[in-house]
Amino acid sequence: MNNWILISCLFLLQTACTPTPNASLAKNPATAPPVIEELAPAARPRNVILLIGDGMGLTQISAGLYSNGDHLNLERFPVIGLHKSYSSDNLITDSAAGATAFSAGKKTYNGAIGVDPEGKPLYTILEEADDQGLATGMVTTSTIVHATPAAFIAHEAQRTYYEPIARDFLDTDIDLFIGGGKKYFDRREDGRDLLQELRQKGYAVSSFLETNFKDLSVDYSKKLTYLTSDSDPLSVEQGRDYLTPASILACDFLDKFNSKGFFLMIEGAQIDWGGHANNSSYIITEMLDFDKAVGAVLDFAEKDGHTLVIVTADHETGGYAINPGSTRDSIIGAFTSDYHTATLIPVFAYGPGAQLFAGIYENTAIYDKMRQAFGFRGMAVRKN
Numbered sequence: 001m002n003n004w005i006l007i008s009c010l011f012l013l014q015t016a017c018t019p020t021p022n023a024s025l026a027k028n029p030a031t032a033p034p035v036i037e038e039l040a041p042a043a044r045p046r047n048v049i050l051l052i053g054d055g056m057g058l059t060q061i062s063a064g065l066y067s068n069g070d071h072l073n074l075e076r077f078p079v080i081g082l083h084k085s086y087s088s089d090n091l092i093t094d095s096a097a098g099a100t101a102f103s104a105g106k107k108t109y110n111g112a113i114g115v116d117p118e119g120k121p122l123y124t125i126l127e128e129a130d131d132q133g134l135a136t137g138m139v140t141t142s143t144i145v146h147a148t149p150a151a152f153i154a155h156e157a158q159r160t161y162y163e164p165i166a167r168d169f170l171d172t173d174i175d176l177f178i179g180g181g182k183k184y185f186d187r188r189e190d191g192r193d194l195l196q197e198l199r200q201k202g203y204a205v206s207s208f209l210e211t212n213f214k215d216l217s218v219d220y221s222k223k224l225t226y227l228t229s230d231s232d233p234l235s236v237e238q239g240r241d242y243l244t245p246a247s248i249l250a251c252d253f254l255d256k257f258n259s260k261g262f263f264l265m266i267e268g269a270q271i272d273w274g275g276h277a278n279n280s281s282y283i284i285t286e287m288l289d290f291d292k293a294v295g296a297v298l299d300f301a302e303k304d305g306h307t308l309v310i311v312t313a314d315h316e317t318g319g320y321a322i323n324p325g326s327t328r329d330s331i332i333g334a335f336t337s338d339y340h341t342a343t344l345i346p347v348f349a350y351g352p353g354a355q356l357f358a359g360i361y362e363n364t365a366i367y368d369k370m371r372q373a374f375g376f377r378g379m380a381v382r383k384n
């Protein structure tokens, strides 16, 4: 066997199956795209749940853990990896480029929502899951049109185009979405009432149970839109309490909605906001709220047996440190920035396909690994 032929074949296989990082920052040979192998059908999950703790670096996790009696649900994960969070135009990513790397496997510029560096719409894992006949959903503690959820469903040049992003929700068949931002749907400059249009498309639409989520009644025969607030949802410290019950509802709803499986993205958005505010107690309360939702999702996955759960962050926020003099009951936080940093970000995985997430890799590899776990084949290509 000629070794050169073998090497050439392997190279062709790699380049055919994985997107080439186009970032100038990705020229290090150590960051070459991984070989994508197929998982045997029996080893694949039916459901994939991606939980994103926005701004959640290792110090945010540590502060949450020590403040919570030295325990987090994150300790239940058997597989841990690290990802490199930089975007195509900046070592320091923002949430839009960070989420687009997860949703579509492409490094893009800060601010980009589901589009590549040239502004071309990308085909997201949520759209592909939908096209493959799976149920899809998103839950967030920010507005639903905010950068992280937006990058899974919308295709806009800038993250601040909230009304166009809301309109993009109508172009998909997403089965459930829960988050803030009602005003971008029903008080728009173009005069459209997207909530009415959603009802016409078969959604049950409800709103404003932000602090009393258990009162939400669910019609399992319809898709579900639930808008928790007009603009940004409250913080935990202000009384927001829906992330865990909404995450449980989403798992349960999508599981009942479609027996083929589902893709669900859940975001704890305000760990990041605590970092921007350089506020330790804001970070810790949001971190623990997110970890509670992680625990509930793990409970579902353990019972189900066919669910892959991945927890990660888009980036760290604040350059957060736990300084000398801190105790478990009293964290003395220090910050180097009121923006994001470029530190490596942990990835936790549980369930069928979890082993794929060990190691150190690009943030875009999380998309590749989720497709691999689902058994989605070949290049992802948009149908429309």
Ligand SMILES: [Zn+2]
Binding pocket: 055, 095, 272, 273, 276, 317, 340
């Ligand atoms: Zn941020």
